[in-house]
Amino acid sequence: MRRYYKTLVFFLSLWPLYVISYQIIFNQLGPEPVDRIINHFGEWTLIFILLTLSMTPLKKITKSVEWIKFRRMLGLFTFFYASIHMLSYVGLDYRFDFEPLINDVLKKKFIFIGFSAWLLLIPLAITSSERMVRLLKQNWKKIHRLIYIIGIFGVLHYIWLSKTIFFKPLIFLILLIILLLFRIKITKSVSKI
């Protein structure tokens, strides 16, 4: 039974793709479809960052190592959705017109920090394989702590682009802070031992 958990999580993680495909096919994207697509994948990227970050706390709470099995997959889905998010902005919205894009990345802080977060995800995706874990040993952990910074960048990206309503970005911020606080607790208790 447990063998199938991973497959199940994999297909569940494709949910954002089912939703957007349905909306594209049945013309449900509303008057500003490009914006909707970009925001959709942006939000799901943040959700996957939070999911990835929840696995270790869940392991501690439930005292079951099962959760860690999903962590890599969820992390890779984070990179996957972040890439679609970024590509739909670069390709669908700006048609690979790099002049205004470069201008945006350099001048607009919310785009700068979002783009930085995506860049930081690349080394994590590259070093995600079992072989890399063995190869990098202790360094692997250090590299993968980047996800904390990526999470912070991602939420800041959302807060900075919002006009006056910070309700949703604040929920992400609060959840992220909670998940990061777990880390402080964990490392503290570990160092005591």
Added chain:
Amino acid sequence: MIKFKNSEITPENIYKKRRSFIKSIGLSASTLAMSAIPFVNKSLASERDKLTSYKDITTYNNYYEFGTSKSDPHKNSQIFKTTPWDITIEGEVEKPIKLSIEEISEMFISEERIYRLRCVEGWSMVIPWMGFSLSKLLSKVNPTNKAKFVEFESVYDPAQMKGQRYPVLNWPYNEGLRIDEAMHPLTTVVTGLYGKKLPNQNGAPLRIFIPWKYGFKSAKAIVKIKFVENMPTSSWMWASPREYGFYSNVNPNVDHPRWSQATERIIGEGVWAPRVKTLMFNGYGDEVASLYSGMDLKKNY
């Protein structure tokens, strides 16, 4: 309420056919004229002038009084009462007046005015408004020589307007213009769109529309027009003075601090349609540029 005879209301499809017919006459004449000029981007011009659908105009709105999501105003404004409705014109005037919406619709004839709307968020529509120049309404009062600016105040009614129960903006919504801007013939008092009376979500019963400025300058559901001596602080200036200035003219060369204003997305054009370049003064430069001659528009954003 503005009364239209049934015969005066044109269904959207006929309306559009009529438009395309007029356009085709215009186009064939203009192609003849322009065939001598190379590199005229006809397709771009016609994309820009295509009317946005009634559905998109009335379901995709920024009207925070009825909620902050684009679909909220349509959902939450349907039972909003627009009668009785009075508008006062006061402040630095010799004799303030109060007019009911019925009196206004009797005094001024609304005509069709097709204008582009450019939102500060980077999207745009083309809307066939019904309305008349604000200058006509303002000519009913005599401003004193102290009057330099005109302030618009929108209705405050949190019982009917859900969004006003939250301090999203400094309620009531407040906007302003310099007197010469307010008196400009393009500055419109809007009473309807697509030949119908103005839907609640678009600012019924009466709103202002200034085609060369970002959409938020065009206050909806107006109850007060006030002549003042000093430059008014609008609701958006209160919310974020660094991001929203008093003038807020559409200007592709001056970025919003957080995003570029160089291009825009035309509403209703679908997923695969590219962005188009934003025009200076939203394309109304010939008419309005002179209002700002000698002014640094980067500073006066």
